[in-house]
Amino acid sequence: MAAALDVFISYAHEDNDYPRYGQRGWVEYFYEALKARLNGIRREEIAIWRDQSEARITGGTVLTPTIKEKLSDCAVLVVVVSPAYLASKWCADELGFFRDAAGKRGGLSVSTKSGSLSRVLKILKLPIDLDTFRTGLVEVDDAVGYPLYQRTAEGRPCIPPIELDPPYGENIGTDFGRAVNALAYDIDAILQGMSLPAPAPASGRSGSGTRVYVAETSSDMADYRERVRQELEQFGCTIVPAAQQFPGPNYAEHVRKDLSGARLSVHIVGESYGLIPERADQSIVELQYRLAGEEAVARPEFARMVWMPPSVTASEERQRAFIAALQDDPNLVVSPLEDFKTLVHDALKPKAEPPRAPARGDGIPKSVYLIFDVPDQVRAKAVDDWLFERGFEVLKRSADAKSRKQLALHKEFLKASDGVLIYYGQTTDEWLQMNLIELRKVFATENRRRPPCGVVLGDPKRPDKEGFRSNLVHVIPGFGEFSPDRLEVFVHDLESAQPASA
Numbered sequence: 001m002a003a004a005l006d007v008f009i010s011y012a013h014e015d016n017d018y019p020r021y022g023q024r025g026w027v028e029y030f031y032e033a034l035k036a037r038l039n040g041i042r043r044e045e046i047a048i049w050r051d052q053s054e055a056r057i058t059g060g061t062v063l064t065p066t067i068k069e070k071l072s073d074c075a076v077l078v079v080v081v082s083p084a085y086l087a088s089k090w091c092a093d094e095l096g097f098f099r100d101a102a103g104k105r106g107g108l109s110v111s112t113k114s115g116s117l118s119r120v121l122k123i124l125k126l127p128i129d130l131d132t133f134r135t136g137l138v139e140v141d142d143a144v145g146y147p148l149y150q151r152t153a154e155g156r157p158c159i160p161p162i163e164l165d166p167p168y169g170e171n172i173g174t175d176f177g178r179a180v181n182a183l184a185y186d187i188d189a190i191l192q193g194m195s196l197p198a199p200a201p202a203s204g205r206s207g208s209g210t211r212v213y214v215a216e217t218s219s220d221m222a223d224y225r226e227r228v229r230q231e232l233e234q235f236g237c238t239i240v241p242a243a244q245q246f247p248g249p250n251y252a253e254h255v256r257k258d259l260s261g262a263r264l265s266v267h268i269v270g271e272s273y274g275l276i277p278e279r280a281d282q283s284i285v286e287l288q289y290r291l292a293g294e295e296a297v298a299r300p301e302f303a304r305m306v307w308m309p310p311s312v313t314a315s316e317e318r319q320r321a322f323i324a325a326l327q328d329d330p331n332l333v334v335s336p337l338e339d340f341k342t343l344v345h346d347a348l349k350p351k352a353e354p355p356r357a358p359a360r361g362d363g364i365p366k367s368v369y370l371i372f373d374v375p376d377q378v379r380a381k382a383v384d385d386w387l388f389e390r391g392f393e394v395l396k397r398s399a400d401a402k403s404r405k406q407l408a409l410h411k412e413f414l415k416a417s418d419g420v421l422i423y424y425g426q427t428t429d430e431w432l433q434m435n436l437i438e439l440r441k442v443f444a445t446e447n448r449r450r451p452p453c454g455v456v457l458g459d460p461k462r463p464d465k466e467g468f469r470s471n472l473v474h475v476i477p478g479f480g481e482f483s484p485d486r487l488e489v490f491v492h493d494l495e496s497a498q499p500a501s502a
Contacts, residue, residue, distance in 0.1 A: 006076075008048075008098070012091055015125055035048050038187060042188055042191070067097075071094060076121060078183075124146065146244055149162060178219065210348055212240070213264070224268050255288055267292065269312070269323065271313060273285070273286075330396065333378055339378040368387050368393070368395065371422045371435055376424075380423040387421075419494040420452075455476065
């Protein structure tokens with residue numbers, strides 16, 4: 001096996017002295033878990049090395065030839081940072097030797113699909129003051145590391161602090177596995193980056209893919225985030241943040257920096273509220289969502305996309321309040337994950353400039369009232385986007401609006417719009433009929449010309465749906481993938497019709 005695929009674990013022996021079960025200490029558990037995960041996600045087996053000797057630091061101790069050889073050959077140095085590590089001269093010597101050796105083999109940073117990653121990865125075995133762990137190397141000091149100790153719901157270390165490891169309970173073991181999984185994928189990315197040929201120098205902008213900010217999540221949504229991240233990388237996107245971020249006092253600054261260069265952000269919301277960074281009063285999930293909103297205001301070309309699985313039940317009051325506030329976000333998608341990923345890919349596609357719809361005589365764009373029910377909000381968004389790009393002002397009622405004010409707004413939209421389009425997909429026939437009755441009432445009581453109206457028949461196909469006919473509205477077959485051509489007759493009538501106020 002090529003030596004460039006080796007991983008060296010640097011640790012203080014004191015961190016492995018206390019055996020939890022049998023004769024194995026914490027570092028042994030960590031080593032076994034990392035080895036198993038790495039070999040599970042890579043085609044070739046990875047050689048991971050750590051010093052298993054009984055040597056202890058003394059004033060005259062120097063690095064052995066074996067350790068120097070391994071440090072010279074390894075691709076990644078994993079340092080298990082703890083109070084004992086900081087006190088160890090031997091550990092400092094290992095880090096310094098690797099730094100010098102890496103400088104002769106391409107440096108401490110590697111370009112990956114997720115951006116630049118440091119070849120030194122910090123495992124925070126116990127909480128420490130990161131300001132005391134300074135090497136003078138930006139690639140190491142600016143890395144937030146991977147916390148592997150138990151934390152409270154507010155994101156702070158529990159008292160007394162305790163290391164995470166598999167035998168210490170189901171919940172802690174799960175957190176341990178997630179942290180090791182994140183570390184393994186970053187190591188894999190580094191090894192892949194080092195195996196690629198060096199890119200030819202080129203002038204102008206880098207050829208890396210579109211930057212997408214994939215927000216960090218609460219623990220119950222970590223697997224969903226990983227699936228989204230991996231798929232976007234496969235499509236050539238550059239994902240930020242490039243590594244797991246520690247929720248310290250400067251967390252918000254790290255988020256703003258990553259958002260500033262991204263094309264869009266993806267936020268995944270689940271049942272748990274999530275960790276709260278130091279000196280903050282919002283969880284990492286809510287904080288990233290808010291900062292992405294600020295970025296969208298500052299940069300209109302930036303998009304914030306939010307996904308939540310159907311039937312999510314918040315586990316605490318703060319999360320219930322956060323989810324309630326999200327209902328006002330038109331970019332919130334409640335759907336199967338695959339539908340949401342399709343929307344993300346669509347948002348990243350370059351869009352051709354569509355022909356613009358003619359404005360009304362007063363210069364105001366013509367409006368379309370798009371009506372859909374909660375189960376159809378994902379598929380209806382394709383219609384919404386196309387109408388907007390065509391130049392129409394799209395009016396939308398809140399997807400699950402049942403309040404008196406929202407019902408009144410619904411009637412006003414029916415009166416004021418230049419056209420009405422109903423998306424009839426996964427909802428019920430009764431829902432469709434109620435909306436058609438509302439149309440008839442408005443047309444019967446208002447002294448105005450009936451505007452163009454249409455019903456888009458979306459998936460799933462059903463005999464009663466395929467047989468739907470009406471003299472009141474255009475019937476638009478919309479089964480399968482959305483095609484704008486199917487709306488052309490409706491749009492032609494809309495463009496040539498008199499404005500609603502005429």
